[in-house]
Amino acid sequence: MVPITHTWIPLLYLYGVGGIFFLIGMIIIRKSGAINLKLKRHRHWYRVLIFGYFYFLVFHTFFTLLGLYW
Amino acid sequence: METSAQNIQHTFHNIGSSIDIVIIGVYFIFIMLFGSYFGKYNRSTKDFFFGGRRFTWWLIAFSIVATGVGSHSFIKYSAKGFQYGFSSTMTYINDWFFLPFFLFGWLPIIVYTRIQSIPEYFERRFSPSARFLATILLLLYMIGYIGIGFLTLGKAAMPLLPESFNMLGLTIHPTLMGMIIIIAVITGIYITFGGQTAVIFTDLLQGFVLLFAGFLLFFLGIAYLHPFGGLWHLLPTTWKLPLADFNKPPDFNFVGIFWQDGVAGSVGFLFMNMGLIMRFMATKSVDEGRKAATFNILIMLPLSAIVVGNAGWIGKAISIVQPNIIPPNTSPDQIFDVVAHVVSSPGVFGFIMAALTAALMSTVDTLINATAAIYINDIHRPLKQFFKIKEKTKKDTDKKELRAARYSSAIITGLGVLSVLAFKNFPTVYEAHGYFHSTLTPPLVVAIFLGIFWKRFTPAAVITTFLGGVALMILGAQHPAVLIHPFDHGIAMNPEHPYTYIRALYNLVVLSVVAVVVTYLDGQFTSIVKLIKSKSNHKQIIYSVTALAVILFIMISLNIGSLLLLLIANLILVVLVAIASTYFIEYDPVAQTEGLTVWSINRAKEVFKGRKVNEREGEKVLVDWKLKKGEDGVINFSKKDMEKMAAEPGDLVYISDKRAWLGGLKSIHSVFGEPHDEDGIVYISEEDEKNGIFIKGKKLIAEKEM
Numbered sequence: 001m002v003p004i005t006h007t008w009i010p011l012l013y014l015y016g017v018g019g020i021f022f023l024i025g026m027i028i029i030r031k032s033g034a035i036n037l038k039l040k041r042h043r044h045w046y047r048v049l050i051f052g053y054f055y056f057l058v059f060h061t062f063f064t065l066l067g068l069y070w
Numbered sequence: 071m072e073t074s075a076q077n078i079q080h081t082f083h084n085i086g087s088s089i090d091i092v093i094i095g096v097y098f099i100f101i102m103l104f105g106s107y108f109g110k111y112n113r114s115t116k117d118f119f120f121g122g123r124r125f126t127w128w129l130i131a132f133s134i135v136a137t138g139v140g141s142h143s144f145i146k147y148s149a150k151g152f153q154y155g156f157s158s159t160m161t162y163i164n165d166w167f168f169l170p171f172f173l174f175g176w177l178p179i180i181v182y183t184r185i186q187s188i189p190e191y192f193e194r195r196f197s198p199s200a201r202f203l204a205t206i207l208l209l210l211y212m213i214g215y216i217g218i219g220f221l222t223l224g225k226a227a228m229p230l231l232p233e234s235f236n237m238l239g240l241t242i243h244p245t246l247m248g249m250i251i252i253i254a255v256i257t258g259i260y261i262t263f264g265g266q267t268a269v270i271f272t273d274l275l276q277g278f279v280l281l282f283a284g285f286l287l288f289f290l291g292i293a294y295l296h297p298f299g300g301l302w303h304l305l306p307t308t309w310k311l312p313l314a315d316f317n318k319p320p321d322f323n324f325v326g327i328f329w330q331d332g333v334a335g336s337v338g339f340l341f342m343n344m345g346l347i348m349r350f351m352a353t354k355s356v357d358e359g360r361k362a363a364t365f366n367i368l369i370m371l372p373l374s375a376i377v378v379g380n381a382g383w384i385g386k387a388i389s390i391v392q393p394n395i396i397p398p399n400t401s402p403d404q405i406f407d408v409v410a411h412v413v414s415s416p417g418v419f420g421f422i423m424a425a426l427t428a429a430l431m432s433t434v435d436t437l438i439n440a441t442a443a444i445y446i447n448d449i450h451r452p453l454k455q456f457f458k459i460k461e462k463t464k465k466d467t468d469k470k471e472l473r474a475a476r477y478s479s480a481i482i483t484g485l486g487v488l489s490v491l492a493f494k495n496f497p498t499v500y501e502a503h504g505y506f507h508s509t510l511t512p513p514l515v516v517a518i519f520l521g522i523f524w525k526r527f528t529p530a531a532v533i534t535t536f537l538g539g540v541a542l543m544i545l546g547a548q549h550p551a552v553l554i555h556p557f558d559h560g561i562a563m564n565p566e567h568p569y570t571y572i573r574a575l576y577n578l579v580v581l582s583v584v585a586v587v588v589t590y591l592d593g594q595f596t597s598i599v600k601l602i603k604s605k606s607n608h609k610q611i612i613y614s615v616t617a618l619a620v621i622l623f624i625m626i627s628l629n630i631g632s633l634l635l636l637l638i639a640n641l642i643l644v645v646l647v648a649i650a651s652t653y654f655i656e657y658d659p660v661a662q663t664e665g666l667t668v669w670s671i672n673r674a675k676e677v678f679k680g681r682k683v684n685e686r687e688g689e690k691v692l693v694d695w696k697l698k699k700g701e702d703g704v705i706n707f708s709k710k711d712m713e714k715m716a717a718e719p720g721d722l723v724y725i726s727d728k729r730a731w732l733g734g735l736k737s738i739h740s741v742f743g744e745p746h747d748e749d750g751i752v753y754i755s756e757e758d759e760k761n762g763i764f765i766k767g768k769k770l771i772a773e774k775e776m
Contacts, residue, residue, distance in 0.1 A: 002307055003315070010313035010324040018167040018332060025170030028523055032668045034174040040687055045173065045360065052166045052368060059163065059372070060312050067156070067310035070302075 007064055015057050022053055079401040084232040085411045090420030097424035101432070104275060123181075123352060124726070127361035129733030130353050134346065134366050135277030135374060143378040144284075144426050145222045146500040148409070149402035151382020152389075154322050155309025158382060162375035163312075164332035165339065165367050172340040173360045175522050175668040180347060181356050182674035183665055188342060188518065189448040195521050195666045196529035197655045198452070203536040204514065205448040211342065211510045212441040213482060217489030218503050219434035220257075224250040224490075225499060226427060229407040246494065254487045257434050276429045283425035284377025290413040291384030295391070304387040320564040321501055326571025330508040334574040338511040341518050344440050354724050354734050355775055381409040388412065402498050438482055445478040446471055501570050508574030509547070513540055516581040525659075525667045530595060530651035531588040537619070538588075538644035539581035541626045545636055546576050548629045588648045595652045602653065612653050619646040675776060681720055683776050688716030690773045691750075692728060695764060698753040704743030706753040707772065715774040717742050722775040725752065727768055738762040739775070 026049065029035045036042050151158035185191050188208055193201035224246050234243045295301045302310070314324040339346065340363075350359040385405040389398045395412055396405075410422045450471065454460075461467040493502035517535055520527040546553040550568040554576045561572055569576075588595070602608050622643040626636050665674030675683045691711045698706070705723065707715070717723065719742050726737030738754075738761050746753070752772060754764075764770065 002311070005316040005318075006308060006311055006314070009316045010328075013316070013325065014164065014313065014328060014332070017328070018164065021333070022167040022170065025168065025175075028668060029170050029174040032671070034178070034668050034671045035170075036685075039685060041357065048364060049170050049173070052169065052364070055368065056163060056166050063156070063310075063312040067307060067312065 002068060007068065011060055011064060014060070015053075019053070026050075080397040080399050081401045082229045082404055082408050084230070085407060086230050086419055086423070087416040089417050090423065093417060093420030094424040094427065097421070098428055098431075101276065101428050123739060124354050124724075124737045125352050125358070125734040126730070127353060127358040127365065129274060130349055130358070130362040131365040131370060132277045133274040134349055134362065135273075135281060135370055143374070144381070144406050145226055145403055146498065146503060147375070147378040148380075148382040148385070148406040149498045150322055150500050151379035152385045152400070152402050152405040153382070154314060155305060155383060155386065156312055156379070157314040157322075157324075158379040159372070159375035160313050160324070161327060161331040161335065162371045162378075164328065165336045165371065167332070168336045168340055169363070169367060171337075171519070171523065173363060174671075176341050176518075177350060177359050177363070178356050178671050179522060179666060179668070179674060181351060181359065182671070182678040184678070187444060187447050188344065188347075188514070189444065191521070191666070192517070192532070195662055196532050197657065199651070199655065200517075200529055200532050200536075201448065201452075203533060204517065205444065207510070207514050207536065208342070208344075208444060208448075209441060211338075211514065212344075212437060212444065213485045213489050214492075214506050214510050216434055216437050216441065216482065216486030217493055218499065218506060219430060219437060220250045220253060220486055221246075221490045221493050221502060222499050223253045223427065223430050223434065225403045226407060226423075226430065227253065229404050229411075230423070247490070250487055250490055253431075254483050257431055257438070257483065273432070276425070276432065279425045280429055281373065281377055283422045284374075284380065286418070287410055287413065287422055288376060288380040288384070290418075291380060291387075291409065294413045295384065295387050298387075298391040301384060301387050304390055305383065309383070309386060317558075317560040318562065320562050320567075321497065321570070323561055323571070325559040326561055326569070326574075327504065329575040329578070330504050330571035330573075334511045334515055334578060335507050337515045337519060338507065341522075342511070342514055344444070345436055348440075354726070354737065354739075381406040384413065385409045434486075438479055438486070441482045442475050442479045445482070446475050450474050450478075496567060496570075501567065505567065505570045505573075508571055508577065509543070512543070512574060512577040512581055516578060516585055520582075520585050521667070523668050524589075525663045525669050526589055527585065528589055528592050528659075529655045529657050530592065530648050531585050533651040533655075534588045534644055534647045535581050535585040537623060537647045538640065539584040541623055541640050541643055542580040542584065543577045544627055545633070545640060546573060546580065549633050552633060584644055588644065591648070592652075595648050598649055599652045602649075612650060615646050615653075616650045619643055619650060622646070679722055679776055684716070684718055684721050684774070685776070686716035688774050689714050690771055691715055693725075693750050693752045693770050693772055695752050695754050695759075695770050697759060698755060701755045701757050702743065703741060705740045705755075705758060706743040706746055708747055708749045708751065709745040710749050711752075711772075712742065712745050715772065717774040719744050723772055724775050725754075725762070725770050725772040727762075727764065728771045729768070736763045736765070742774070 026046075030037070035046060037046060147158045147161075179185070180191070183191075183194070185194070189201045189205040192204040227249055228244070228246060231244045231249070234241055236242070292301055295304060298304060308315075314322055314327065317323050317325050320326075341347075350362060353359040353362055382402075382405055385396055385400070385408065388409070389396045389400065396408060400408060406426075407423070411419050414422060461470060493499075493506065496502035496505065513536055516539070517532050521532065550573070551563060554569045554573050555563070557576045557579065558569060558572050561569065563569060602611050605611060622639045625631065625639055626643070629636070631639070664670050665677055672683065691707070691714050693707065693711065704719075705725065707717075712718070715723075721742045723740050723742050724737065725740065726732075726734050738758050740754075740758060743753075752770060754762075758764075
């Protein structure tokens, strides 16, 4: 039995604490006007940034499940 | 193959054959000739350092692979892959969290303000004294990085050598330090030809070769293990998990590595790595830089994680089924060489080792050159200015600077070798690099980060962070059981190498606290300084304050006194440095933040363009080109083409050869001039033709930049 400290706790910590940094970054670039959501290409970048966060979250979740059950 | 058993770890010697040595030699010569060919594309110093800001994202994204992977990764990640499995990949897959800060903060700032070095940013945002301290910290960081590069090269080369050999009647026993010194001499000879364009193309080739060599090794390993049941099924479950255990063991735990690599390392990689930053600045626009960085993190880094770590995973599987071939106690730092030798045939092994060592060497060489550039730009020239030294002609200046650059390169190489002493006693390169990152990265990370994203951050605060904050870091290193323990998340302290990774969290916290508190107390420090300045002996007072601060810093560094006493001394040091900095530094919070923080990027854009930015979104247009007489600094399109591009006279334009596979090599930046009526034609000057290396009859593609 693999302890939870080797599976889900690191995952939660990574995307929880890392997610806080990510969220602060997204808020700052929006509030400062560095990303201007009125521009089409900036809206595209905004979606890419959010996609990347979930892309890596899914990646790590998938490989954790694969490691545990296959 | 000769092997020698040590008490704990099994080390290998004399692996490889003469054909492998020949292949390594031929590969090195080929890479040098390849780099020198692209030197011809440099027509100015701007080209030399930044490649002329012309390349497309994909070319830069692939050239970054060698920069990110080349230096030390094969050895260190294979070592951890061998010891702990797939979790060796976690440091390659944790950089996304800081990408918003980089893509829409630091990247546009460095491009639009035309900053050429990180210390230069500190001078413009804060003060010359902040630049001086940033330069020292950056030099320490770069020299440490060179040291890690040398250590890795030494460790990669050692298994190829015999345990001893005879020369001129003497029996010579190769040692790691001896090997490193020889490598340092060879590195000095292995010159990076032709500047940034050559580096980009050499790295592009090496990036492809490294990926190819890494995947070749992976597939050879999988094929080797197939008869035994396959790699996946041979590995224990914990080896298959993508993240390490939360807080154990001390030499490889998730939480420590998250703070050391995911936070300090990621910010360091994106914000402090001058080699990488210069590469992003070589892209044709900020948006292309964004694409290169995003593609690198989303696609290239996960692939690189497999490339650099797979030798360790394969080594672990072989050690289970064939412990006589790869003993389970094989020295982790040798596992890459050993696995490459076991699974590949003679010649192929030579190619894999050549790809590794050539990339390592060019990375170290690039670092030495970049460090010498920092010395010339941020120490040599400011000192000459300070002492009012001026040569008679520009030629004399160039000659003296070139000589200074050569001497400094030699000294930096020597210091790099010396810095290996600080790292060589760590069990693996991975831990040495982790310690390096958690110790040398945080001061600059905190200072750059707050400088960019917090416009209230003051010069007094940044200098106090560099001195008072670093003093707290030194105290933490001296008393880890007391000061770092509260941050350790349950990681056991290894007395030999206490808190290798999690010390990054302690360092980041103390530095941030000093930075924030001093910024918030700016009003109080200003009042104290006003009071001092009102006294007739204000100079004596402030010099006494400075002298006392120096004494306290030395006292803390030498660990003189009890911890309580030293903590009080540190508190006083923080106050004194803040007062002295407020006294000496003249700071204009409006002028010195304009265009230099994320809050005024649009202003930076306007300064870059020289007029109001045109944000209307247009299309690209395909045109033929014709030469015009004279040089007026603009290029002329038809009215219709300009409408398509949503451009107006005075806007910035990027125009390149239509052939996308050239990656922007044949291109220029210019300004839209007054339009004409010939649709599909652009008029350019002879100088534009030369700079763009355009070919007659080949179509160009144009787009408005801003």
